[in-house]
Amino acid sequence: MVKVSLLVSLVSVLLLSGCGNNHLYYWGQYENIVRQSYVAPDEVDTATQISELEIDLRKAKDSGKKVAPGFYAHLGMMYAKQGNTVKSEAMLLQEKALFPESSVLIDGMLERAKKNQGIQ
Template structure:
């Protein structure tokens, strides 16, 4: 009888340990590939037509970019393209081109779209 209780106790302890290990393994999760900061709400507001003026949006995104880099993380695809579009709408074509080229460098798959946007800016 005593052997039976010992087996039940050790089985229960083993199950509890296995459950704890399983739950703790899931808690951490993999690190995120990109840090988004205020990018998504800014793009949503921009596309919806509820956005602040271009300079305010630029300020928010530039500040977000500084936070992303300060944390040692990476900005998501489209971040520099959005900044480029905002710089274009505020007449700062030199910064627009710089942001578009940064987008192409970081995300080569965006080359066709960025080249299209750049071609629209030429006289």
């Protein structure tokens, strides 16, 4: 009886250890970029952020994972800072499509962007 109990415990530990750290989203450098933009905003320029986020986007797609909430919105804001309204709007709409709970925020961002740039 003790051997069976020990065997069951051992098998359980082995099975459960295989379930560790399966992250739902691909984060890449996103967290570091957001943190850096708050801590030292002058140290991370817009072009670098776009480049790193685009690399992370490719890595996420290659790994079959979704990017984290806010990823596309941040990328959209960086494109807007560069004046690329087409890509900015595409990224913001992608964020809204993937995370519908962000609709109010994204709609507000799109509306303000259109007012600021005179887009109809």
